[in-house]
Amino acid sequence: xxxxxxxxxxxxxxxxxxxxxxxxxxxxxxxxxxxxxxxxxxxxxxxxxxxxxxxxxxxxxxxxxxxxxxxxxxxxxxxxxxxxxxxxxxxxxxxxxxxxxxxxxxxx
Numbered sequence: 001x002x003x004x005x006x007x008x009x010x011x012x013x014x015x016x017x018x019x020x021x022x023x024x025x026x027x028x029x030x031x032x033x034x035x036x037x038x039x040x041x042x043x044x045x046x047x048x049x050x051x052x053x054x055x056x057x058x059x060x061x062x063x064x065x066x067x068x069x070x071x072x073x074x075x076x077x078x079x080x081x082x083x084x085x086x087x088x089x090x091x092x093x094x095x096x097x098x099x100x101x102x103x104x105x106x107x108x
Contacts, residue, residue, distance in 0.1 A: 002081045003081055004080050005027075007083060007085050008024075008087075009022050010053045013049065017098050019042060019094050021037065024037070038069055040066055
């Protein structure tokens with residue numbers, strides 16, 4: 001049965017590589033069959049969007065970086081038939097920017 005993954009990033013500030021949290025679900029048919037969420041330590045400590053998502057540097061300072069988390073996320077994404085996002089242009093820009101910052105290959 002075909003499956004898709006849906007992803008949603010939160011960023012710490014205006015920089016697209018400042019991912020500080022990510023949620024990922026896999027949907028098969030009309031059912032969520034897998035879900036995960038992670039805090040991410042962004043490249044710097046500046047948080048401009050705490051008022052949006054409630055996260056601060058203190059919440060993420062011991063979290064993995066995007067590079068450390070990417071193998072887990074990429075494995076889930078790679079198994080899906082396609083990747084979806086509510087605000088696809090934002091989430092794509094965040095994912096591509098984080099991959100570029102850490103020298104990682106982005107998904108096709």
